[in-house]
Amino acid sequence: MNVTERVIREQFPFWTDALTLDLPVPGTKLNVIVGCGTSFYLALSIAAAFNAQGHQAIAVPGAEWARRPRNYAADEADATVVALSRSGESSETVQAVEESRKRGLRTIAITCEKDSSIARAAETVVYARTHPDEGIVMTVSASLMLMAGFRMAGFSLDAGIARTAETLMQRADADLARIIRNRSHFVYLGAGVQYGLATEGALKLQEMSLSTSQAFHPMEYRHGPISLVDETSFVVMIYNHATAAEEAKVVSDVQSKGAFVLAFGGPGDLSFDLPADDAGRALAALPVLQLLGERVAQMKGADTEAPRHLNKVVVLA
């Protein structure tokens, strides 16, 4: 087992720690959740969770919020900026915090590095301790920041979520290597809070296994992208509890065209139950998506400890 996989498997004690973090309350006006890469995809899920819990929120890539906030919010007065960054050093996310402070906005950083640029730049810092051996590919820290964001949104989570996620990951892994055989077209589908998770699953697979992968809202998938589906397709469906019945029709559609469907929370070729609440669903599914990236990488002979063209931190020159 390589270090990437070991870290994915050893993440759950860190979840238990993250459940006890003291978190600031969301802003009463607009909350702008920013990040880069994985951290932006987490922001998509967290912003949806904020809205679902009655806090107005949008997710914006760090670079975009730093450079053109007016393209995302006509009125940013009194906004609260919540910046996610494992390293605390991604230039665009740090810039987003620094620019927001110059504009007088409240700033909160969620990071896994206490001594970092973002921790120095933000007014309030939430520090989540992560696995010391986590490498370039972000796995444990993604789970921890997602958990912190969901808890900040107001979802109550307890130690049961760590046990649920670990059990699900172990059960799914019994089949992952088998079900990906001969599959080369990867699609992730999720609605609402699960859309961010779908985008993160697609990114994880891409950077770990050098495969082309895409993420869509399930009902969007039939409006064009479905034209690519054939016997090489592998579709991950993260069902949204409220709309599972219509999402199951999308699954039937892609199955009839040759796709294999790994499903969470509804029917598929291989399916697993998930907790009913949006936060529990996303957190329970995430480690399986991380391990799926590793299994596809192994199938293709890609080294996830040294993924091509990637560094742990991207700092603008």
Ligand SMILES: O=P(O)(O)OC[C@H]1O[C@](O)(CO)[C@@H](O)[C@@H]1O
């Ligand atoms: O959370 P951070 O440290 O700002 O990193 C964000 C992105 O940058 C990387 O760490 C490096 O590209 C990615 O793994 C991640 O998606």
